[in-house]
Amino acid sequence: MEILKSICTDIDTIFDLYKKGTEHQKKVAKKHWRGFDRFLVEKEISEGRQYKIIMDNTIACVFAIDYTDPFIWGEKNKDPAIYIHRIATNPDFRGKFFVRKIVEWAKEHARKKNKKFIRMDTGSGNEKLNTYYESCGFKYQGIVKLQGCDNLPAHYKDGTSSLFEIQLPYFPG
Known part of the structure; x- marks a missing residue:
């Protein structure tokens, strides 16, 4: 398993995984x-913020990161943080605990x-x-109903979002 930056030729695969992820979300959740x-x-x-997990020469999972997320995190956006977005797993690789692998990668990247x-x-x-994210080390931070989220993807316009956070104990600042 390898985590690499995505490249331009990955974009169709990324969108295929988003489509498959959406289909799965529709089966297991109210919001998709x-x-x-x-x-x-x-x-x-x-910008080098879209990543892929490669297993058996196949894109098994994708995710994006950012260093700012003011529309979702509000005042907490001032904190030095890395934000993980849009984790989408190839259905052939579900059950491989990619979020745990992403968290380990993100800890090193954040450091x-x-x-x-x-x-x-x-x-x-x-x-x-939510329980899975907590088992990966995230602490539940509550629910937010977003207002004025025109700059965000469409799924933020309805319902609420649950927030999760890991505070790194070795922060040098």
Whole structure:
């Protein structure tokens, strides 16, 4: 298993995984993704913030990161944090505990970037997913109902999002 930066030629596979992830979300949760802007993903790739997990020469999982997330995290956005977004797993590789692998990668990445927190959000109401995130080291931070989220993907416009955070104990600042 390897975590690598995604490249431009990965974009169709990334969107295929988003589509398959959305189909899975519709089966297990009330809230699901509603598509993503291709320009957003192209920008993440060009900025080196879109990643892929490779297993058996196949893209098994993708995720994106950011270093700011003011629309979701509000005042806490001032904290030095890395934000994980849009984890999508190839159905052939489900059950491989990729979030745990992403967390280990993110801890090292955060350390290199002098970040104190690893954060993520997910649609509220999927207790199985919330429990899984907590088993990966995240602490539940509550629920947020977003207002004025025109700059965010469509799935943020309805319902609420659950927030999760890992505080790194070795923060140098």
